[in-house]
Amino acid sequence: MAREKIGDDVMPVRFPDGTFDRIMKINPNRTEFIRKAVADALAAVERGNMQKPHSAEPEVEKPISKKPPQPKKNFDGKPVDKDELRPDARVLLGQVRQKRWTSKQHEKALGWPGLRFPRAEGDLFQAKLIKVEDGILVAAGE
Numbered sequence: 001m002a003r004e005k006i007g008d009d010v011m012p013v014r015f016p017d018g019t020f021d022r023i024m025k026i027n028p029n030r031t032e033f034i035r036k037a038v039a040d041a042l043a044a045v046e047r048g049n050m051q052k053p054h055s056a057e058p059e060v061e062k063p064i065s066k067k068p069p070q071p072k073k074n075f076d077g078k079p080v081d082k083d084e085l086r087p088d089a090r091v092l093l094g095q096v097r098q099k100r101w102t103s104k105q106h107e108k109a110l111g112w113p114g115l116r117f118p119r120a121e122g123d124l125f126q127a128k129l130i131k132v133e134d135g136i137l138v139a140a141g142e
Contacts, residue, residue, distance in 0.1 A: 085127065088112070088120035096130055097139045106137060 013034075020030060027033040085093070095106055107117045121137075124130040131140050 085123055085129075086120065088116050089123040089127075092117070092120045093124055093129055093139065096124075096137050100136050100138065102135055103132075103137055 023030050023033050092106065092110065095110070099106075099109075101109070103121060106121075110117060112120075121130070129140055130137055132138075
């Protein structure tokens with residue numbers, strides 16, 4: 001003889017160790033006990049007699065706090081200073097002073113791998129030693 005099917009929804013649930021032993025002391029039919037406990041809890045929440053469990057509440061997005069812009073830092077973690085440029089930035093500055101090229105042309109001519117060129121260029125922009133005029137990199141003040 002097969003058991004009577006009660007519902008269509010199946011949900012595996014994990015309980016802390018010892019939970020089934022505690023349930024067996026109250027009611028030897030664990031399944032019926034758990035079904036009744038869940039039904040009672042749902043009814044209490046729906047009547048407003050019980051707060052919803054924390055995990056059942058939708059998460060509220062926290063507003064993003066706007067931080068003031070931080071000064072750009074080089075790879076050592078220090079702010080870029082005009083007097084303390086890394087060697088790559090000095091080489092790029094020398095090339096910018098000699099040739100009127102775009103950023104891509106300078107990068108191609110130097111042929112540096114990885115982030116060497118973008119870091120050097122970023123340091124020079126942050127130190128206000130170079131600027132872009134009509135798409136061309138020029139030394140500031142020239």
